[in-house]
Amino acid sequence: MSAYLTAANRLRIVKIEDIQQETPTVKSFTFKDDLLSKAKPGQFIMVWIPDVDEVPMSLSGISPYACLICVKKVGEATKALHQRNIGDYIGVRGPFGNGFRIVRGKVMVVGGGTGTTALTPLVGSLAEEDVQVTFLLGAKTRHELLFRNRIQAVLSKVKCDFQVATKDGSCGSKGVITDLAEKYLNKEEFDMIYTCGPERMMYKMLLLSERFQTPLQASLERLMRCAIGICGTCVIGKFRVCRDGPVFTGEQLSEVKEEFGHFKRAFNGRKVKL
Numbered sequence: 001m002s003a004y005l006t007a008a009n010r011l012r013i014v015k016i017e018d019i020q021q022e023t024p025t026v027k028s029f030t031f032k033d034d035l036l037s038k039a040k041p042g043q044f045i046m047v048w049i050p051d052v053d054e055v056p057m058s059l060s061g062i063s064p065y066a067c068l069i070c071v072k073k074v075g076e077a078t079k080a081l082h083q084r085n086i087g088d089y090i091g092v093r094g095p096f097g098n099g100f101r102i103v104r105g106k107v108m109v110v111g112g113g114t115g116t117t118a119l120t121p122l123v124g125s126l127a128e129e130d131v132q133v134t135f136l137l138g139a140k141t142r143h144e145l146l147f148r149n150r151i152q153a154v155l156s157k158v159k160c161d162f163q164v165a166t167k168d169g170s171c172g173s174k175g176v177i178t179d180l181a182e183k184y185l186n187k188e189e190f191d192m193i194y195t196c197g198p199e200r201m202m203y204k205m206l207l208l209s210e211r212f213q214t215p216l217q218a219s220l221e222r223l224m225r226c227a228i229g230i231c232g233t234c235v236i237g238k239f240r241v242c243r244d245g246p247v248f249t250g251e252q253l254s255e256v257k258e259e260f261g262h263f264k265r266a267f268n269g270r271k272v273k274l
């Protein structure tokens with residue numbers, strides 16, 4: 001069946017059941033949707049804000065009872081969503097994309113900024129496996145550390161090491177999270193690195209994964225319109241992020257290194273520096 005006609009691509013109207021202010025610029029929104037409750041960690045959805053726009057968002061909570069998106073206020077659509085109230089309606093399509101591949105053994109999870117939202121359901125799935133998790137959480141400042149308590153609570157079920165780094169040193173070690181990742185990789189071996197966050201951060205994680213010969217899975221963001229591989233707004237090299245990703249392996253990212261970490265595309269298709 002064409003991707004256009006699938007049940008996932010049909011717009012469903014859902015009621016906002018809860019709203020939480022997570023950080024000064026980030027709110028999470030809870031709603032119910034049957035299809036999304038069966039999504040895989042790392043898949044994404046399209047959220048339609050009536051009269052404004054439709055934008056891609058990761059699912060940061062997936063359960064039969066409630067789905068959660070966590071939205072940073074950056075522009076017109078996200079600002080409009082932040083002004084919505086409990087009981088208001090939004091539209092959703094999805095789930096789209098591939099999601100993370102779950103492995104067993106010893107894994108490192110590296111999250112930065114709102115990228116952490118896509119990693120939260122991953123941590124839930126990892127905690128059900130035979131894994132040892134090193135979770136490294138980074139943000140500019142302590143007020144922007146997302147889902148710290150939630151992630152720590154989920155990881156309490158497994159052997160884990162949870163560390164924080166902030167650029168201003170207001171929580172955890174001072175500096176960027178990739179420096180902390182490098183320290184760990186220098187002394188320990190991992191079976192997989194999972195990462196989501198600013199692209200420059202993920203690019204550094206790609207370089208580290210190559211240097212330490214550790215497999216990597218990274219979740220990418222690009223402009224998205226159709227989310228089903230038709231419009232081409234989300235291209236990176238030979239890949240369409242909505243259809244071939246948003247999660248890519250280190251091998252795949254090495255093939256698009258001239259773009260990954262350096263450029264994204266604007267809505268007119270022109271390359272813009274990251």
Ligand SMILES: Cc1cc2nc3c(=O)[nH]c(=O)nc-3n(C[C@H](O)[C@H](O)[C@H](O)COP(=O)(O)OP(=O)(O)OC[C@H]3O[C@@H](n4cnc5c(N)ncnc54)[C@H](O)[C@@H]3O)c2cc1C
Binds near residue numbers: 059076114
């Ligand atoms: C797979 C995926 C998952 C994402 N998950 C989250 C998430 O969990 N939480 C979150 O806060 N944000 C997430 N984003 C980013 C989010 O989609 C953008 O912040 C949002 O679209 C901005 O819209 P705006 O109208 O508020 O801002 P605008 O003023 O339109 O743009 C601000 C910036 O947002 C980006 N942007 C704008 N439109 C789009 C679009 N259609 N697709 C992608 N990026 C766009 C551009 O880089 C632009 O420079 C995700 C993006 C992708 C591709």
Ligand code: FES
Binds near residue numbers: 224
């Ligand atoms: S968003 Fe249209 S091809 Fe990916």
